[in-house]
Amino acid sequence: MSKPNLQSLFVLGCSHHETPLEVRERLALSPDKIPALLQELRECRDFSESLVLSTCNRLEIYVHARNENAQHSIREILCRSLNIKNELLVAHAYRLHNLSAIQHAFSLAAGLDSQILGETEILGQMKQALATAQEFENTGSILNRLFEKSFQTAKIVRTQTGIDKGQVSIGNIAADLAKRIFGKLQNSRVLLIGSGEVGQRTAQALRNRGVQQLAVSSRTTQNAEHLAAQLDADHLPFEQIHKSLEQFDIVISSTAAPGLILRHEDFRAARRVRPAQPFFLIDLAMPRDLDPSLNKLENCYLYNLDDLAAIANENLARRNAECEQAHVLLNAQAWQLWLQLRRRSFMPIEKNQNV
Numbered sequence: 001m002s003k004p005n006l007q008s009l010f011v012l013g014c015s016h017h018e019t020p021l022e023v024r025e026r027l028a029l030s031p032d033k034i035p036a037l038l039q040e041l042r043e044c045r046d047f048s049e050s051l052v053l054s055t056c057n058r059l060e061i062y063v064h065a066r067n068e069n070a071q072h073s074i075r076e077i078l079c080r081s082l083n084i085k086n087e088l089l090v091a092h093a094y095r096l097h098n099l100s101a102i103q104h105a106f107s108l109a110a111g112l113d114s115q116i117l118g119e120t121e122i123l124g125q126m127k128q129a130l131a132t133a134q135e136f137e138n139t140g141s142i143l144n145r146l147f148e149k150s151f152q153t154a155k156i157v158r159t160q161t162g163i164d165k166g167q168v169s170i171g172n173i174a175a176d177l178a179k180r181i182f183g184k185l186q187n188s189r190v191l192l193i194g195s196g197e198v199g200q201r202t203a204q205a206l207r208n209r210g211v212q213q214l215a216v217s218s219r220t221t222q223n224a225e226h227l228a229a230q231l232d233a234d235h236l237p238f239e240q241i242h243k244s245l246e247q248f249d250i251v252i253s254s255t256a257a258p259g260l261i262l263r264h265e266d267f268r269a270a271r272r273v274r275p276a277q278p279f280f281l282i283d284l285a286m287p288r289d290l291d292p293s294l295n296k297l298e299n300c301y302l303y304n305l306d307d308l309a310a311i312a313n314e315n316l317a318r319r320n321a322e323c324e325q326a327h328v329l330l331n332a333q334a335w336q337l338w339l340q341l342r343r344r345s346f347m348p349i350e351k352n353q354n355v
Contacts, residue, residue: 009142011096011104012074013060016115019092021306025287026084027092029054030256037081038136044077046070049143051133055125056198056286056305057115062101064142071095099338105146106330109154111163112323115309116170118163121197123154142341153333160329162322168312170198171205174282174303178250179209181280181301189213191248192233193241193261195223198284199254203231206250215248217241219255245270252282253289263291267300282308
């Protein structure tokens with residue numbers, strides 16, 4: 001078997017670090033668009049391997065480039081898929097090459113680059129991204145090796161450091177905020193819209209804090225009924241959400257809808273029925289499900305992903321030493337992989353690296 005010829009490992013991405021929420025919404029890639037994007041990437045002759053990682057906080061394209069045109073091709077393909085202008089992507093995208101790309105993937109898998117430091121969900125998301133790319137035959141020995149090694153490194157980092165200590169989940173933060181607003185939650189009525197994993201965990205966290213009345217709704221009835229059974233909750237048909245809002249105190253929304261599903265006027269109408277009772281609104285979607293202007297509505301408390309992550313990272317300083325140790329470990333692993341790949345007789349592309 002011939003050895004792979006690694007010419008250049010390249011990552012183009014946008015994330016919560018430098019891209020504001022309103023821009024990340026425009027760069028969000030819905031799951032139904034990923035197969036077409038992977039097919040277009042596979043058919044491009046400028047790279048031999050490709051992978052798409054799309055989460056609520058980041059969008060990244062990994063490729064094994066064949067030539068200097070690869071970066072331009074990725075940008076063109078992504079702009080077409082998202083229906084955005086090149087200028088928007090250039091303004092907010094980061095570009096990583098070779099060793100830097102390896103270090104980034106390792107850091108990402110270990111939860112060091114996440115919006116909530118040390119979270120573990122990203123590992124599952126990376127594994128799913130690899131499985132999907134493999135299903136479409138987009139990956140080969142380079143990206144397979146990169147991601148598999150990143151999973152191993154994440155395990156080493158989590159085992160040998162205390163990066164997980166003091167971590168607070170989105171669900172627990174939301175539940176604690178709910179208790180501040182309503183006190184005891186036994187009588188609070190919760191509506192979960194969508195079947196996203198973070199939304200499910202948030203609903204379960206509220207359950208654990210005493211919530212007894214929980215309803216689930218989704219555009220896909222089968223998904224809603226299945227999740228309702230899992231959470232021992234009621235099922236609310238999606239088309240009845242708008243006229244049922246006044247029945248709930250807490251609304252968690254985590255759908256893959258392309259735009260807002262609940263607007264200012266929806267809750268304004270609900271408030272007329274219950275003017276003295278507050279609404280606690282948790283928007284976990286990307287793009288957002290809930291109108292941002294709801295924060296201006298009296299007795300409405302709206303929190304999005306960025307708001308909750310900021311609260312979760314309040315104890316970040318306490319874990320700085322663990323972060324430093326984790327970075328030492330993953331950088332050593334990244335350098336080891338980089339040397340292994342370099343031994344496979346390749347000449348990295350270094351020219352014209354600006355997107």
